[in-house]
Amino acid sequence: MSKFTYASDNKEFTVEIDSSLLEDCFLECNKSSNYETGGILIGKYNDDMRTAVIRSVSKAPSDSKIGKMSFKRGIKGLIDVLNKKWDESGEYYLGEWHFHPNNSSQPSGTDVRQMKELSRHKRLKCPEPILLIIGGNSMVGWNISLNVFQNDAVIELYRFK
């Protein structure tokens, strides 16, 4: 297993994700073929509060709405998953991931709007949600984008390790 690290240009914000979790996402994307899919990111911040460590990724809840150019994540079962993670290991919601089949991994205007809404979501208590997008397909290869949404700013993170 290898760990990937993504950071903002000024290195103020860092995200760590294990390659095995990305492999899990790639599998889901492959199954989803020409349709979008996705889920949530779960983990915790390091003590410095600048490094988010993603420890698990969920699949698409069964009430998600999926299209070829759209994905609206459902909520079915997620509360139970999050409660369990919190009780077992103090992990919590960090953000979202989804798939852009045969396309660029850059966030769309809708993606940006949705993430800004999530950042203001009272019950989620996640003012700086992370968005992981996987683009492409297994034939041409996958491309990944990672952005964090902070006070209405969209900060792109780049892989450096």
Ligand SMILES: [Zn+2]
């Ligand atoms: Zn999208």
